[in-house]
Amino acid sequence: QVTLRESGPALVKPTQTLTLTCTLSGFSLSTSEVCVSWIRQPPGKALEWLARIDWDDDKYYSPSLKTRLTISKDTSKNQVVLTMTNMDPVDTATYFCARLLTSIGVEDSWGQGTLVTVSS
Amino acid sequence: DIQMTQSPSTLSASVGDRVIITCRASQSIETWLAWFQQKPGKAPKLLIYKSSSLESGVPSRFSGSGSGTEFTLTISSLQPDDFATYYCQQYSDYRTFGQGSKVEIK
Secondary structure (H helix, E strand, C coil): CCCCEECCEEECCCCEEEEEEEEEEECCCCCCCCCEEEECCCCCCEEEEEEEECCCCEEEEEECCCEEEEEEEEEEEEEEEEEECCCCCCHHHEEEEEEEEECCCCCCECCCCCEECCCC | CCCECCCCCCEEEEECCEEEEEEEEEECCCCCCCEEEEECCCCCEEEECCCCCCCCCCCCCEEEECHHHHHHHEEEECHHHHHHHHEEEEECCEEEECCCCEEEEC
C-alpha cells in the first residue's frame, strides 16, 4: 500500500526556516521513474505546487519561490525533505507531499497534509 | 507562467444532474492536464490525467476532454459522493492549478 506522511512543526515564527519531512511507504524513491512533489494550500484557497525531486536526483522548483526552497531526499530513510526560508504569515498553509510517476506525469498518491501556521 | 482559469467557481446541482466544469489555459498545454477532486480536510484525489485518461478506480461517470487551451470535466450523473471541489492542473510547464470549482447541493 502506497502511503506518504508529512511531518514538521505546526507553528513557525516569521523569518524562520521551515523544514518538512515526507516519509514514504510502499514505494521507493530509488526506483526509476518515481518522483515526489510538494504542494501547499492556504486555508480556503487553491493548491500551489512548490517543488519536485526525481529518482535520479533531478530537482524542480516553482519559479516564484525557487530562491526560498530546497528539496532533497534520503533514500536510505525513504524520506524527502523540503526547506523554505524566510517564512511569512502568507506562507500559512497545509503542506502536502505526493508521489508522481513519470509514466502518467502527475501526482497520483498524496499524504494527508500538515498545517503550518506562521505567527509571532 | 501558465495561468489556469476554471469556471464556474461554484455550481449548485442535484443528484443525477450532468455537471460540466471548464478549465482554460493561458497558452497551449497540448493535453498535459489533470483533474483532482478534494473534499474538506482531505488531500486531493486524482481523477483524470492527460486530459482524458481515467485514473484506476475512478468511476466511469467522470470524463475529461480537450486540448490546447480549453478543457472540460464532465460528471455524467452526479452522485452524493461527488459534492466536492474540483481542481484542474497543467503539467506542460512546471505545474499550475486552477482556482477550484465547488460543486454544492442544490
